[in-house]
Amino acid sequence: MPDPLSMTLSALADPTRRAILARLVQGEATVGELAAPFSISQPAISKHLKVLERAGLISRGREAQWRPCRLEAAPLQDLAGWLENYRRFWEESFDRLDAYLKDLQKGDPDASSS
Amino acid sequence: MPDPLSMTLSALADPTRRAILARLVQGEATVGELAAPFSISQPAISKHLKVLERAGLISRGREAQWRPCRLEAAPLQDLAGWLENYRRFWEESFDRLDAYLKDLQKGDPDASSS
DNA sequence: CAGTTATATAACTTATTAGTTAAGTATACG
DNA sequence: CGTATACTTAACTAATAAGTTATATAACTG
Numbered sequence: 003m004p005d006p007l008s009m010t011l012s013a014l015a016d017p018t019r020r021a022i023l024a025r026l027v028q029g030e031a032t033v034g035e036l037a038a039p040f041s042i043s044q045p046a047i048s049k050h051l052k053v054l055e056r057a058g059l060i061s062r063g064r065e066a067q068w069r070p071c072r073l074e075a076a077p078l079q080d081l082a083g084w085l086e087n088y089r090r091f092w093e094e095s096f097d098r099l100d101a102y103l104k105d106l107q108k109g110d111p112d113a114s115s116s
Numbered sequence: 117m118p119d120p121l122s123m124t125l126s127a128l129a130d131p132t133r134r135a136i137l138a139r140l141v142q143g144e145a146t147v148g149e150l151a152a153p154f155s156i157s158q159p160a161i162s163k164h165l166k167v168l169e170r171a172g173l174i175s176r177g178r179e180a181q182w183r184p185c186r187l188e189a190a191p192l193q194d195l196a197g198w199l200e201n202y203r204r205f206w207e208e209s210f211d212r213l214d215a216y217l218k219d220l221q222k223g224d225p226d227a228s229s230s
Numbered sequence: 231c232a233g234t235t236a237t238a239t240a241a242c243t244t245a246t247t248a249g250t251t252a253a254g255t256a257t258a259c260g
Numbered sequence: 261c262g263t264a265t266a267c268t269t270a271a272c273t274a275a276t277a278a279g280t281t282a283t284a285t286a287a288c289t290g
Contacts (some may be wrong), residue, residue, distance in 0.1 A: 008130065011126075015129055042278090046278070048239085067237070073205065079206050087138070088137075092193050147267060148265095157251080158266090159267090160249055163268095164248090181257045183266080
């Protein structure tokens with residue numbers, strides 16, 4: 003699976019990993035700090051971090067026996083860029099829904115048949 | 117995996133499925149039309165469509181023997197909403213990078229040490 | 231150097247996923 | 261009714277993923 007967007011999305015498709023990112027948006031943290039809130043084993047957290055790192059979502063330093071993790075912006079930005087392709091679509095969808103609801107409210111008989 | 121955001125992200129974490137969505141943003145299409153550009157079997161496309169449907173990313177109608185698919189906006193909007201939590205972070209990251217590059221350009225000796 | 235703390239890796243299990251081919255269902259058409 | 265078309269479902273395989281426990285590495289501490 004070489005394409006970066008697929009890597010980003012599958013890394014994000016796990017609630018534990020998203021929770022880790024949510025913690026890191028507030029600043030660097032060690033592996034232990036990141037593991038603390040979860041009930042799963044520490045090796046499991048290490049694996050999650052490796053997935054995030056391979057996706058470029060985090061990077062890791064070295065300070066004595068700690069490996070501080072920090073969030074990296076680029077993949078999230080790229081994802082936001084990809085999503086932008088769909089913004090026009092969903093804004094149109096919203097406009098249609100909005101018009102439909104307004105029609106309903108003023109009793110337009112077309113609104114319930116189409 | 118009951119949480120909707122995880123369903124959305126893992127549905128999107130496949131290039132074939134993203135290509136299907138990219139086609140659907142231009143309007144409804146039948147299963148056959150969606151399958152045409154790909155070299156994989158048609159049942160494989162049916163499975164991808166089922167994944168997209170269970171994630172709420174598409175919905176399907178019935179017209180004679182065709183099952184027209186259309187893109188649904190809500191999950192993409194929800195994803196965009198989730199991503200917004202990180203926008204402030206990446207804009208700060210960009211500001212830092214920007215300042216760093218400006219410092220480099222004017223020969224600030226701090227810029228290469230920190 | 232011995233022990234402790236922080237983290238990573240190995241080996242394994244179980245579940246899920248993406249693909250396949252073959253068979254089934256549903257609608258249209260002569 | 262029989263057949264062609266569009267699509268789905270079933271049954272299977274191979275690869276990947278998420279978790280486990282046990283072991284290894286690396287750096288600090290006395």
